[in-house]
Amino acid sequence: MPWKVLLLVILFLCPTRMTLGTTDQAFPIFKIDTEKKVVAITFDDGPDPKYTPLLLETLNLEGVKATFFVLGNQAEKSPQILQWIHKAGHEIGNHGYSHPDIKKLKRPEVYQQIKRAEKVIVNTIGKRPQCYRPPGGVVTPAVLKATYDAGYELIHWSVDPKDWKRNRTAEVIASSIKNKIGSGDILLFHDGGVNQEESIKALVSLIHDMRKDGFEFVTVSELLEIK
Numbered sequence: 051m052p053w054k055v056l057l058l059v060i061l062f063l064c065p066t067r068m069t070l071g072t073t074d075q076a077f078p079i080f081k082i083d084t085e086k087k088v089v090a091i092t093f094d095d096g097p098d099p100k101y102t103p104l105l106l107e108t109l110n111l112e113g114v115k116a117t118f119f120v121l122g123n124q125a126e127k128s129p130q131i132l133q134w135i136h137k138a139g140h141e142i143g144n145h146g147y148s149h150p151d152i153k154k155l156k157r158p159e160v161y162q163q164i165k166r167a168e169k170v171i172v173n174t175i176g177k178r179p180q181c182y183r184p185p186g187g188v189v190t191p192a193v194l195k196a197t198y199d200a201g202y203e204l205i206h207w208s209v210d211p212k213d214w215k216r217n218r219t220a221e222v223i224a225s226s227i228k229n230k231i232g233s234g235d236i237l238l239f240h241d242g243g244v245n246q247e248e249s250i251k252a253l254v255s256l257i258h259d260m261r262k263d264g265f266e267f268v269t270v271s272e273l274l275e276i277k
Contacts (some may be wrong), residue, residue, distance in 0.1 A: 052104055076197035078189050082210035082234035082273050087265045089117040089235045090273040091253070092207065093156075094145055094183065095242030097124055097131035101250070102241045108250050112257050116140050117270040119183040120149035121206075122167030124242065129174045136175040141269035143181040144168055144202065152188045160184075160196035168200070181205045181270050205270055207238035213249040214240050220251035228259065236270065 058203055096102045097144040109116060118135050120142055125132045136142055139217055146152070147170070155163070171177050182202035186195050189206070197204045211227045212218065231237065239249055257267070268276075 074198060075191070075194035076202065077194070078204045078206040078272070079236075081236055084234040084243060084276050086276060087233050087238060087263070088268050088276060089231060089233075089238065089260070089265055089272060090268055090270045091237045092119060092143070092183070092205070092270060093117070093241040094119045094241050095106065095124070095149065095240050096120055097128045097135065098246070099241040100130050101166075101246035102128070102135070103252055104247070105241050105253075106134060108117065108254060110138060112159065112254065113267055114257060114267045115272075116267070117143050117205075119143040119181070120164075120171065121169070123244070125167070125170045125197065127173060128246040132171070132174050136177070138179070138233035141181070141271055142179055143183060143205065143270065144171065144172060144179040145183055146185055146227065149185040150215050152185050153190055155192060156172070157192040157195045157199075160192050161199055164196060164200045164202065178249055181242055187267040192267050199230075203274065205236065209235050210238045211231045211249075211252065213245065214243050216244055218245060218248060220255065222247045222261075223249060223252035224255045228256065231256075231260065231265075234273065234276075235261045236273070 093116060096118055103233060118140055144164055144167050147166040168178060182197050183205045187206050197209055209227050211223045213223050
């Protein structure tokens with residue numbers, strides 16, 4: 051079954067949370083079904099030597115904790131930044147080692163991507179991540195099985211401002227999702243790649259607007275613990 055068709059089937063069967071069960075595969079978690087006004091902000095593809103420090107300073111000023119899905123090869127290049135993320139109280143998730151075209155990988159290759167990144171993270175901060183997000187959010191049978199075998203929760207997202215696109219201003223990024231955010235959502239941003247200064251500006255605007263609406267910000271693991 052093509053991975054896009056599989057993802058649509060999963061979304062249809064369970065649009066909110068699916069956790070590791072008695073089967074031999076993981077299920078992607080897109081959001082949490084809750085009436086509490088909480089959201090989890092996540093960042094992919096870092097740590098980046100330019101943008102991640104700017105983002106960490108911004109989150110510190112705003113008093114927000116987030117979840118960073120880091121790449122193993124990026125963490126190897128910037129271990130001090132990974133340590134900074136951890137010491138600042140943010141959650142670190144596993145995004146694989148090198149961001150391959152994961153839909154072309156078989157289960158052992160996906161598993162190796164997860165475990166290789168895990169080793170880098172553990173060696174750097176002394177703590178194993180609990181959550182994994184596949185590159186590009188691609189979900190295939192190999193990803194589902196490998197994630198389960200590696201012992202991770204499989205985290206997707208429910209709100210995507212597509213901040214990775216070129217020429218997207220802060221206003222465009224913020225306005226594209228401003229009225230789409232609800233209780234239990236998982237927001238996708240990036241701290242690696244292009245245009246992240248605009249993403250940071252958009253994020254500050256969103257944080258202020260969401261706080262006015264009564265939202266609180268939690269890490270992904272904290273979100274998963276909400277009943």
